Amino acid sequence: MAENKEPPPLFDDLDINTNNELDDDDDEDIFASAIQEQNPLSTSNSYNGVSGIQAELPKLSLRDAPEDTSYSTVSSPAPGQLSSPLGMPNDINDLHEVQINDDSLSQSLKQSQSLEEVPTEISDTMLKITVTSPAKIGEGMGAYVVYRVETKTNMPIFKKRNFSVIRRFSDFLGLHDKLIEKYLRNGRIIPPAPEKSVIGMTKIKMSGDKNQEQNSSSTDFIERRRAALERYLNRTAxxxxxxxxxxxxxxxxxxxELPKATSTSALSGAGVMRLFNKVGETVNKITYKMDESDSWFEEKTSQIDSLDTQLRALHSAVETLTNQRQELASFTGASAKSIAVLGHGEVGVSLGRALAQLAETLEKVEVVRRAQSNSDLYQFGEMLRDYVALIGAIKDVFHERVKVFQNWQHAQMMLNKKREQKARLEQAGRSDKTTQAATEVIEWESKVERGQEEFDNISKMIKKEVERFEILRVEDFKKQLTEYLETMLQHQNHLIKHWESFLPEARAVG
Structure with a gap:
């Protein structure tokens, strides 16, 4: 069956933070400094990029991709401005080491059944969320970044139709952890929250007015994170x-202000335990292979691995394309400056004028090249990054099903042991312990039934969730790629116009 599968995706999920204080304040939030500038992807109609410094960074959304003839929506920013219980057993023979929690299992089953009653589709509803205005709070190592979360909805469960709140990065991670805790065991695919980045926030802390290069890099990081948080909330919504x-x-x-999500800290007690658990989970994924009896899961696992590999390769290629376009834009700008100097020293009037016009044209071409680079990054590259993370979320829910299967098999193994123990006691005439053994057999029979029921429920739910994901993925890819290609076409049209406007001047050189 694997021969018919598609190939596999794009980068590793684990981004381990090594700074406790960073994580305590969002991982990213502890470093603060270069966030007081304006976005690179503004919707201005000029070629002059973005100007001005503000106390807060304005909203920038890829949904506002340019449909007019301007480039500033995707043009590069001026310096300092913003651009656009440890793992499960490794062998079935070790399953006896796993302890089954009756209450937890029952609660999980009840929650799964209650979730089945929730309608899978909500018609005629609107829930639109935007994340805007990143702003630094505090100074030094205690600083962090907050975002304004604005919501528009017509859903009656909300008290208002329009409202906004201020949230920090750790709040987003705390929300994601809560959703994982409640729904992953039931087979729901939980949209992944943006990863932490010590390097990105270190750049923000180190950037300042005197270091324009670092300042531009840190503001670009903030914008990418803001857009990623917005996409995360809207996927959840x-x-x-x-x-x-x-x-x-x-x-x-x-x-x-929400209670501080201390579990998001890498080096807190909960963070250290979570790190060990992740290591254990990773080892378990590698070492434990479930004998799959459902061909659907066997097929989908192969398809997901293939899609993962393909997306990762494509994302890597797009990153290379983005970097090359940025380099091309820089070289074009350098050429424009050199030609302008050459034109000033030219004796011939017509040739000097032509060189000056060529320098001006190359400056415009530079802006277009930077616009193309930002489109590659924000409209295409970030979408691919999102889907690599989503594929990771699907793998997580598939692995959760394996863990449920392990618990079920452990219960079955313990039931067999209890039955054998009961039979030996009966043969030995130990009536004093036979009653207790019979009670234990009944208890484990109940656990086996619940384990099988939970396994059947999570398998059923995963199939529904994956089917929904595939439908949305096709629609989303179509929309995003169409917008990206339309933007690329606009860029090429502008390049043609720039060179066509220069051609008469070149021909006029006598």
Whole structure:
């Protein structure tokens, strides 16, 4: 069956932070400094890029991709401005080491059944979320970045139709952890939150007015994170179950500071345990192979791996393309300056004028090249990055099903042991312990039934979630690629116009 599968995706999920203070304040938030500037992807109609410095960074959304003839929507910014319980057993023989929690299992089953009652589609509803105005709070190592989360909706479960709140990065991670805890065990695909980045926030801390290069890099990082947070919230909002979750609603409309999500800190007690758990989970994924009896899962696992490999390769290629366009834009700008100097020293009037016109044309071409580079990054590259993370979320829910299967098999193994123990006691005439053994057999029979029921439920839910994901993925890819290609076509048309306007001047050289 694997022969018919598509190939596999793009980068590793684990980004381990090594600074405790960074994580305590968003991982990114502790470093602060270069966020007081304006966005690179503004919707101005001029070629002059972005200018001005503000206390807060204005909203920039890829949904506002240029449909006019301007480039500043995707043009590069001026210096200092913003651009656009440890793993499960590794062998089935070790399953006896796993302890089954009756209450937890029952609760999970009840929650799974109750979630089935939630309608899978919500018609005629609107829930649109934008993340705007990144701003630094505090100074030094205690500084962090906050974002304004604005919501527009017609859903009756919300108290207002329009509202906004201030949230920090750790709040987003805390929300994601809550959703994972509640829904992953039931087979729901939870949209992944943006990863932490010590390097990105270190750049923000080190950037300042005197270091324009670092300042531009840090503001670009903030903009990419802002856009990623916005996409994360809207993906969550589009899910028929997650969108009505109490924690999600509180995150959107509770106009107060949320309790600090200390579990998001890498080096806190919870963070260290989470790191060990991830290592254990990774080892378990590698070493434990489930005997798959459902051909659908066997097929989908191969397809997901193939898609993962393809997306990762494509994302890498797009990153290379982006860097090359940026270099091309820089070289074009350098050429324009050199030609302008050459034109000033030219004795011939017509040739000097032609060289000056050529320098001006190359300056315009530089702007277009930077616009193309930003389109590659923000409209195409970031979409691919999102889907690599989404594929990781699908793999996580597939692995959760394996863990449920392991618990079920452990219960079955323990039931067999208890039955054998009961039979030996009966043969030995130990009536004093036979009753207790019979009770234990009944208990493990119940655990086996619940384990099988939970396994069947999560398998059923995963199939529904993957089917929904595939439908949305096709629609989303079509929309995003269409917008990207339209923008590329606009860029090429502008390049043609620039060179056509220069051609008469070149021909006029006598």
């Amino acid at each position: 589009s899910h028929p179950v997650l969108s009505v979750d109490p924690d999600f609603r509180e995150f959107l409309e509770a106009d107060m």
